[in-house]
Amino acid sequence: MKKNHFKIGDNINISAHQKIYEALILGIKNFFAKLNFKKAIIGLSGGIDSALVAVLACDALGKENVKVVYLPTEFSSEESFKDVKKIAENLNINLDIINIDSVFKNILALTKPYFQNKPFDTTEENIQSRIRGLVLMAFSNKFGYILLNTSNKSELVTGYGTLYGDMCGALSVIGDLYKTQVYSLSEFINKEKEIIPRNIITKEPTAELKFGQKDSDSLPKYEILDNILLHYLEYNNSDKEISEKLNYDISLVSKVISMINKNEFKRFQAPPVLRISYNFSILAGKLLLIG
8 A cells, every 4th residue: 555655845735734733733632631731831942843833732732721931042043032932922822031041151160170171062052952951841840831842853863952951841742743844834834824933934943052053064954854864764765775766975865874873862762752654663662643
């Protein structure tokens, strides 16, 4: 039987996107209902992933049951701040802003004698992410909010995420959506009116953990990455087959596959993922079937 895979790069397909949207809403509702949870908390970054999760959470649980928090450091841009405020306004939900820069600098001072003046690297980047996870989980414990994870499938399978940081959460809402699907589903949600601010959709994605950082510094462009992931994870093609089919350099394809294989330990510690695809064995044992 032929599988109806979501085809990356297609124009907006109302039927396909409606099904994905409804599946994710059902998944959130079922997760909260079965475990007797009521309220969700989301860390907004100004990026498209957290914005999409906020929209889905509000639609599934009601805006009165969704709390959003923005946790900037000196690396967070004014553009992101404006985008975070706009998505909160569009969803008509309260936004809490907690600047974590002083905490970040205190930890830098605390660890400096032990780091022996080594240069700023992913260590310091990850500290920021882990502070955010700590604060969000504190709200979760104190007020009974369930933290929703905002990592997408492209990030999860390649390990582009921080353990005990942005990978925190009780449920991964979009962990079975490739980044390109996140963009197209966001366009679908905006089909009648702008809910997710246009700038969030069009700007270049960045984790903003250092000045000038872009996702493309660490990963291929998502259009390329997702095509490789699709053929490797969904179609079970080898690196050679992918290189020949897509006309991509074999070294690039092999690098992506190597990232997948090296980051199994991260995926094993990821939250349960709402499954929308046919083949998600790469995250074995971490699926919540919906529908």
